[in-house]
Each structure stands twice: as C-alpha cells, then as structure tokens.
Amino acid sequence: MSEYLFIKESAINRFGCFTNKFISKDHLIAEYEGELISAEEAMRREEDMNRSGIYTFWLNDENAIDGYNKGNHTKYFNHSCDPSCYYEVAGNKILFYAARDIQQGEELTIDYDYDADSELIVCLCGSAECRGYLNEAGENA
Ligand SMILES: [Zn+2]
Numbered sequence: 001m002s003e004y005l006f007i008k009e010s011a012i013n014r015f016g017c018f019t020n021k022f023i024s025k026d027h028l029i030a031e032y033e034g035e036l037i038s039a040e041e042a043m044r045r046e047e048d049m050n051r052s053g054i055y056t057f058w059l060n061d062e063n064a065i066d067g068y069n070k071g072n073h074t075k076y077f078n079h080s081c082d083p084s085c086y087y088e089v090a091g092n093k094i095l096f097y098a099a100r101d102i103q104q105g106e107e108l109t110i111d112y113d114y115d116a117d118s119e120l121i122v123c124l125c126g127s128a129e130c131r132g133y134l135n136e137a138g139e140n141a
Helices: 039-046
Strands: 005-009 015-019 028-031 035-038 056-058 063-066 085-090 093-098 107-110
Touching: 015 107, 035 039, 039 056, 039 063
Parallel strands: 085 107
Antiparallel strands: 005 015, 028 093, 035 063, 056 063, 085 093
C-alpha cells in the first residue's frame, strides 16, 4: 500500500483517491488488489444487486480481480477521459502508474475504457477531453 494515497469526497463520483505527495510520470503507484476470480464469477457479481458497487477489474477474457472485499485504495480511482494514471496488466497483476507528473492533492484517475453497454452512463470527469459517457462506443467501434 502506498501510504501517500488517501480517500476523500470527489467531484467525479462520491469518493476518489488522492495523493498527498508529488508523483513523477511513469512512477508505479500501486497494484489493484482483490480476489482473482473467473469470468463467470465476475459476471455473477457484477449483476448482484445486493452489492453496493462493482469493483471487478478484468485481466482478460477469463479472469478478473474483484476489489469489493479485499481491495485497496486503487478501487477508488475514478474514471476520467483525460486521466492522471494508466494501468498495465502483467500476468495476474494490474499495476497503476502515473501518466504524467501529478501534483500533491490531485485526484488520481484512470481511463477504464468501459465496454459499450445497453445503457449509456454520463461521465462526470469534467476534463476538456471528456467523451460524455463512461461507456460510449469508441471511434473505431
Ligand atoms: Zn469524461
């Protein structure tokens, strides 16, 4: 766990993850922690209305990491269309890095690139690059 990360209310979506120190570009910030689960289990959990949120992060077509119970600060990274961070999948690990220099006090965000789904969800990231929806089909779709 990176001790300089903290959770507080966010303009994007209820709560977000912020940094209380400067982070330089391409610095490894944290690993997305949680339970390694199968695709079937991930889909079952995503449709479970008794859960208060979805924290499944897909590694590939067969597995996902679910941060719902065992997650760390990374599960609070909100989506932004112009994010401060990016992720890389390395085997069964998802690693979050700084996409640019990040100043003390800034919110940490990721472009989750959600699949286009039946219902469009409005994006509140507020960036100049905002695509308008969390799950809008990309230009190549
Ligand atoms: Zn946006």
